[in-house]
Amino acid sequence: MRAMVFPGPGRPLQLCEVPDPVPGSGEVLIEIEACGVCRTDLHIVDGELTEPMLPLIPGHEIVGRIRGFGPGERDDALRIGQRVGVPWLGHTCGCCSYCADARENLCDAPLFTGYTRDGGYADLTVADRSYVFPLSEQADPVALAPLMCAGLIGYRTYRLAGPGRRFGLYGFGAAAHILAQILLWQGAEVYAVTRDGDETAQALARDLGVTWVGGASEPPPVSLDAALIFAPVGALVPAALKVVRKGGRVVCGGIHMSDIPSFPYADLWEERQILSVANLTRADGLEFLPLAAQAGVQVHTTPYPLERANAALDDLRAGRLAGAAVLRP
Numbered sequence: 001m002r003a004m005v006f007p008g009p010g011r012p013l014q015l016c017e018v019p020d021p022v023p024g025s026g027e028v029l030i031e032i033e034a035c036g037v038c039r040t041d042l043h044i045v046d047g048e049l050t051e052p053m054l055p056l057i058p059g060h061e062i063v064g065r066i067r068g069f070g071p072g073e074r075d076d077a078l079r080i081g082q083r084v085g086v087p088w089l090g091h092t093c094g095c096c097s098y099c100a101d102a103r104e105n106l107c108d109a110p111l112f113t114g115y116t117r118d119g120g121y122a123d124l125t126v127a128d129r130s131y132v133f134p135l136s137e138q139a140d141p142v143a144l145a146p147l148m149c150a151g152l153i154g155y156r157t158y159r160l161a162g163p164g165r166r167f168g169l170y171g172f173g174a175a176a177h178i179l180a181q182i183l184l185w186q187g188a189e190v191y192a193v194t195r196d197g198d199e200t201a202q203a204l205a206r207d208l209g210v211t212w213v214g215g216a217s218e219p220p221p222v223s224l225d226a227a228l229i230f231a232p233v234g235a236l237v238p239a240a241l242k243v244v245r246k247g248g249r250v251v252c253g254g255i256h257m258s259d260i261p262s263f264p265y266a267d268l269w270e271e272r273q274i275l276s277v278a279n280l281t282r283a284d285g286l287e288f289l290p291l292a293a294q295a296g297v298q299v300h301t302t303p304y305p306l307e308r309a310n311a312a313l314d315d316l317r318a319g320r321l322a323g324a325a326v327l328r329p
């Protein structure tokens with residue numbers, strides 16, 4: 001099969017012909033229809049996430065069809081030809097204290113798709129059958145791909161934000177533009193904060209009908225129930241903290257962020273909270289994917305052929321994308 005292979009930090013992905021993967025016990029073989037390009041992929045190729053398997057096939061927003069099963073007993077309803085999605089969390093141990101408590105997103109011995117196991121920048125992949133989610137057979141696979149991480153992590157970030165009606169979304173890229181649609185569909189107010197002067201992101205937010213759009217240097221005009229931060233910019237944390245109401249939360253949805261500057265304790269006082277989101281649980285996927293369909297989420301995508309993965313990463317790094325980049329084998 002063809003794959004875009006990451007040889008190590010600071011080096012571009014290389015188009016390679018590699019042996020087809022063979023599903024092991026408990027795994028499925030998937031023919032890939034589309035694979036989204038996530039900011040986490042950028043953190044991997046730029047060396048900010050420091051422990052990738054090498055060489056590595058990146059990509060953890062996989063949509064494809066099941067083409068085979070590994071050996072062993074099967075107790076689920078997965079079938080040949082079925083369309084499924086594969087997310088970032090690709091395997092958990094099943095026996096640590098977190099797995100035992102259904103908090104498998106914090107598993108002590110996890111494997112991550114496209115980071116510590118091969119992912120979806122390829123024609124084929126194998127996945128742990130416990131971590132594949134059934135997807136719509138009719139939908140466009142390119143539009144489904146960003147749901148597998150941007151959508152799921154955005155949704156988990158929102159779940160950790162607690163109750164509320166007024167939500168600030170800081171960084172209006174793939175995750176925020178999906179979550180904004182769900183929040184608006186639920187009747188919430190959405191305050192979109194972009195980089196100063198980022199006309200593309202601001203236009204996307206306006207098109208979706210958000211309540212207010214502004215740049216990072218102009219705070220939202222109301223006090224927020226929660227601020228959800230998707231931009232990898234630590235300085236947004238104290239800025240957002242100043243805007244959330246008493247008891248409000250600032251939830252950081254990314255896997256990597258620049259350092260958070262110090263701030264006065266008074267800004268945290270009155271039971272404001274700062275939280276981070278790590279990975280996802282299977283329950284998140286089973287809850288979010290039908291909800292996204294019900295809410296009629298329209299994902300804005302820019303498709304690239306598989307062999308142009310480096311261009312897609314460059315465009316994401318340079319902020320040249322509105323919505324999400326998706327590779328098609």
Ligand SMILES: [Zn+2]
Pocket residue numbers: 092093094095096097098099104106107108109
């Ligand atoms: Zn575990």
Ligand SMILES: [Zn+2]
Pocket residue numbers: 038039040041060088149150
């Ligand atoms: Zn991701």
